[in-house]
Amino acid sequence: MTDFPTARFRLLSGQIKAVIWAVIAMLAIAPFASATAQVGGFGGVEPNINARFVAESDTPKAGETVNLALLMTPKPTWHGYWINPGDAGIPTTLDWTVPEGVSVGELRYPVPETLIIAGIMNYVYEGEYALLLPVTLSEDLAPGTVLPLSVKAEWLACTDEVCVPENQTLNFTLTVGDGAIDDARKGRFDAWRGNLPAPLGSEAQYSVSGETVRIAIPLPNSVELEDVYFFSETDGIIDYSAPQKLMRGDDMLIIETGAYGAGEGVMQGVLRIGEHRGLSLTAKDAGEAAFAGFADGASDILGNGKGGADLALGESSLTIFFIAFGGAVLGGLLLNIFPCVFPILSLKAISLAKAGGAASEARRDALAYTAGIILFCLLLGGAMLGLRALGAEIGWGFQLQDPRIIFVLLILFTGIALNLAGLFEFGTVSVGNDLANKGGAQGAFWTGALAALVATPCSAPFMAGAMGAAILLPPAAGLLIFVGLGLGLALPFLLLGFIPALRKMMPKPGAWMDKFRKIMAVPMFFSVLALIWLLGQQIGNDGLLLALAGALSFALFLWWYGVRQRGGSVRSWLPVAPAFAAALAALLLLPLGGAVSGSVGVSSNETLASEPFSYDTLASLRSDGRPVFAYFTADWCITCKANEATALQRTATADAFAAADVTVLKGDWTRQDAEITRYLEEHGRSGVPLYVYYAPGGEPQILPQVLTVDTLTALVS
Amino acid sequence: MSRKFAVALALGASAIVATGFSVPLVAAQKTGQQAANFTLTDANGKSVSLSQFRGKTVVLEWHNPGCPFVQKHYDSGNMQRTQAAARKQGVVWLTINSGAKGKQGDITAKQARALVAQQKARSSHYLFDRTGKVGKLYAARTTPHMYIINAKGILVYQGGIDSIPSARVDDIKKARNHVTGALNEIASGKAVSVKRSRPYGCSVKYAS
Numbered sequence: 011m012t013d014f015p016t017a018r019f020r021l022l023s024g025q026i027k028a029v030i031w032a033v034i035a036m037l038a039i040a041p042f043a044s045a046t047a048q049v050g051g052f053g054g055v056e057p058n059i060n061a062r063f064v065a066e067s068d069t070p071k072a073g074e075t076v077n078l079a080l081l082m083t084p085k086p087t088w089h090g091y092w093i094n095p096g097d098a099g100i101p102t103t104l105d106w107t108v109p110e111g112v113s114v115g116e117l118r119y120p121v122p123e124t125l126i127i128a129g130i131m132n133y134v135y136e137g138e139y140a141l142l143l144p145v146t147l148s149e150d151l152a153p154g155t156v157l158p159l160s161v162k163a164e165w166l167a168c169t170d171e172v173c174v175p176e177n178q179t180l181n182f183t184l185t186v187g188d189g190a191i192d193d194a195r196k197g198r199f200d201a202w203r204g205n206l207p208a209p210l211g212s213e214a215q216y217s218v219s220g221e222t223v224r225i226a227i228p229l230p231n232s233v234e235l236e237d238v239y240f241f242s243e244t245d246g247i248i249d250y251s252a253p254q255k256l257m258r259g260d261d262m263l264i265i266e267t268g269a270y271g272a273g274e275g276v277m278q279g280v281l282r283i284g285e286h287r288g289l290s291l292t293a294k295d296a297g298e299a300a301f302a303g304f305a306d307g308a309s310d311i312l313g314n315g316k317g318g319a320d321l322a323l324g325e326s327s328l329t330i331f332f333i334a335f336g337g338a339v340l341g342g343l344l345l346n347i348f349p350c351v352f353p354i355l356s357l358k359a360i361s362l363a364k365a366g367g368a369a370s371e372a373r374r375d376a377l378a379y380t381a382g383i384i385l386f387c388l389l390l391g392g393a394m395l396g397l398r399a400l401g402a403e404i405g406w407g408f409q410l411q412d413p414r415i416i417f418v419l420l421i422l423f424t425g426i427a428l429n430l431a432g433l434f435e436f437g438t439v440s441v442g443n444d445l446a447n448k449g450g451a452q453g454a455f456w457t458g459a460l461a462a463l464v465a466t467p468c469s470a471p472f473m474a475g476a477m478g479a480a481i482l483l484p485p486a487a488g489l490l491i492f493v494g495l496g497l498g499l500a501l502p503f504l505l506l507g508f509i510p511a512l513r514k515m516m517p518k519p520g521a522w523m524d525k526f527r528k529i530m531a532v533p534m535f536f537s538v539l540a541l542i543w544l545l546g547q548q549i550g551n552d553g554l555l556l557a558l559a560g561a562l563s564f565a566l567f568l569w570w571y572g573v574r575q576r577g578g579s580v581r582s583w584l585p586v587a588p589a590f591a592a593a594l595a596a597l598l599l600l601p602l603g604g605a606v607s608g609s610v611g612v613s614s615n616e617t618l619a620s621e622p623f624s625y626d627t628l629a630s631l632r633s634d635g636r637p638v639f640a641y642f643t644a645d646w647c648i649t650c651k652a653n654e655a656t657a658l659q660r661t662a663t664a665d666a667f668a669a670a671d672v673t674v675l676k677g678d679w680t681r682q683d684a685e686i687t688r689y690l691e692e693h694g695r696s697g698v699p700l701y702v703y704y705a706p707g708g709e710p711q712i713l714p715q716v717l718t719v720d721t722l723t724a725l726v727s
Numbered sequence: 728m729s730r731k732f733a734v735a736l737a738l739g740a741s742a743i744v745a746t747g748f749s750v751p752l753v754a755a756q757k758t759g760q761q762a763a764n765f766t767l768t769d770a771n772g773k774s775v776s777l778s779q780f781r782g783k784t785v786v787l788e789w790h791n792p793g794c795p796f797v798q799k800h801y802d803s804g805n806m807q808r809t810q811a812a813a814r815k816q817g818v819v820w821l822t823i824n825s826g827a828k829g830k831q832g833d834i835t836a837k838q839a840r841a842l843v844a845q846q847k848a849r850s851s852h853y854l855f856d857r858t859g860k861v862g863k864l865y866a867a868r869t870t871p872h873m874y875i876i877n878a879k880g881i882l883v884y885q886g887g888i889d890s891i892p893s894a895r896v897d898d899i900k901k902a903r904n905h906v907t908g909a910l911n912e913i914a915s916g917k918a919v920s921v922k923r924s925r926p927y928g929c930s931v932k933y934a935s
Contacts, residue, residue, distance in 0.1 A: 097868040098930035100892050128827075128859075128933035130868055166894070172831050173929040175795050175894030245925050271923060 057176045058167035059084045066199045069187025073149035079140040087169045092122035092133035094243050096250045102165040109157050111148035118142045120205035121288035127170050131250035140202040155186040200684030207280045207288035209697035212648045215296035218269050223248050229263040233646045236284045243278040246271045335494040342498020353530030376507020378451035382458025384496035391492030413549045417557055420541040421593045424561050427534035434572030553601040560596020564589045617659040623677035631673050638704040642677040650699040657717035670726035756865050758922045762882040765861045767854040770839040775852050782878050784818045791832030791870035796928030801846050803896045809907055810849035816914050822850040825862030827934030859933040869928035873906050884909045886924030
């Protein structure tokens, strides 16, 4: 407030300056001589961005690192530039002259803003901003030594209309002392540190395909994001002025934007996830522009049935694709023994064995079954990719984990399980018999389709990697990954169809088949149980009760249907209508909001009780002689979440900690809490995770970044 | 299993957010491909088309007399030297001003002629592109932003005038002049070694 007159004057002078510059610009020729005077030095002329240095401590300690801030104050309407200025502009440079025993580190830039002027993207700062840099003092420096530092700083100051390169030689001194930091300055530095991007910790990937770049960034689905924008620090990969499209799924954030050049090597950048909040990251080149050529080739294969011989593909990109494709095939193969699929598949396999004699029939069935599976996988994959594309066009923000989809699967699985158990039969012929007797290519085809459908819930564990690739790849190539999944799923059956020797090994059909079918209902019921658990996680107890009431009514009506079937009623199918009506009613009434907002992505239940971290709490616990375990985490940190799920939030860990009377302190750095930032810096870390154990009276022990239950329990035993 | 299951569903219903921006630059010209033709009026009121120079190497230079980065290269004489060397090789040099009316660097034809005379600029034509149509066709982002089109009409270089993005005149002698470098390679029948570089300078002052 006391600064008011000065601020007022500055504002006015800024406006006057802008007007003067506009006039100069109009006159065009006149400024040539005068404008050069602006370049280099300010002979008494006030710069458009005022620069000065502030040290966190004016009396830093020898052997320690002190933070310096280059505080930049642009006049109103002026802006300065990020390390990558964008389409135009230049970054700030510093040329240091420092005495012996002083070493200056790298400039750290806060998260920038985007500024588009007439289609040209600028990465800028409007308003005051601070570039931080660490200065380390040698241990040999004696207390009281005065250290004169001199830096020639050069930067570009621009308005929407004009740019002025500015430079200033800044001189200041530090005195070697006790490292004391006064509270006001600590507060300012904490605020500036809070504007720096936090290191993401996990590696991202990018792929250039024609005019498009896709960047895949590991980020838990549960992280809330605002104003998301990816600032590339590396030039020549992304087109800065192109819009950025975002997609989320599988704990991955995908950014799709325009390519600028072929792009190769590592790309560094900052992902903005909120106002002045960002994550710094490194993205490796996952697959090259050859993916684009691959997409064309892939559509050729699908469209014309031609081979891939004329694919103009780099060897490495083929390798990447085949790894994803191979993973999908293998995943599909393994799916066969999963509770979702095995019951259906085994019955069908037996029916094939029964058709034992006619080899041609077996082959035809196997092919029809494969076709059914692959077509359905393509349909599901296409729907998935299509939804994405559709959503992108209409800007549709779909709820990530829709409980309605889970409910529909719950009803489907309940129906199949009850059918296998023999409670009712599909149509008038029993399913077992249907599958075994009806035969025919059509029957085999639909069995394949059903297998693919019921396999979807089990497919994810094997598809996780391949799914990521499917999203990154162009649509045609992505679809091919789904074909791979289908092929794998169909593989045992194909083999049975084409190798008579295998068929001979299958047991002969008989009365045991009915018993087997009923046993197969058991894994199906377990699958239902898993779905119920999942649904409960999403919609809470009350919602789950409603869903189960719907499922129970559905089951009861089917039971009644079965009774009527066995009784030989004329219209035995009548109860089917109310069965579906009950399911539909429950579906419509299902709560969507969800009781647990944390959703499935993060374990919301804390097995290991903790208190929020603070220096005071830590100090008081330590002075009481209590053992303390401190852990530092953030919602966007995949490594942290993995450690919590596999090691921290475990009963064994919690029990061991409780037995040793360990107090757990949790530091949540999701919003870059200043106190935690300082703690991390003190421990030589720029980001999370960090795990520290304080034995009573002992030295703090920093634990590895990857934890196990054993590591943790060993600490306290 | 169940978590992954949810993920599978999540994938099927991925949330999508589209971040919109105002009109980006239209598709750039690709190095190694035919450069798009254009017709503009020069400072003498003459109509000039790129296609009329087929058979000759053509340099395009985006210009804004008010931009300090342009001034760095003109006040030091670097741009004029580059132009003179190019003209000596029979190269056509087109200086293009895409600044919109009322924006920085918007000058009249008369002012342009005076400027060329005063600075002893050696360009073949000083062209006006006030609508920014040609600038956007070539995705010119900065002043200066340089393009070289060979005798066959193929774009062989686009990017900065040299390799050190700064406003310091001292850096000119330390930097590689990409235009001179490329023109010398073309003159001796070699392939252009640096086909693309990062342009640096002020943003082109388009109307919108």
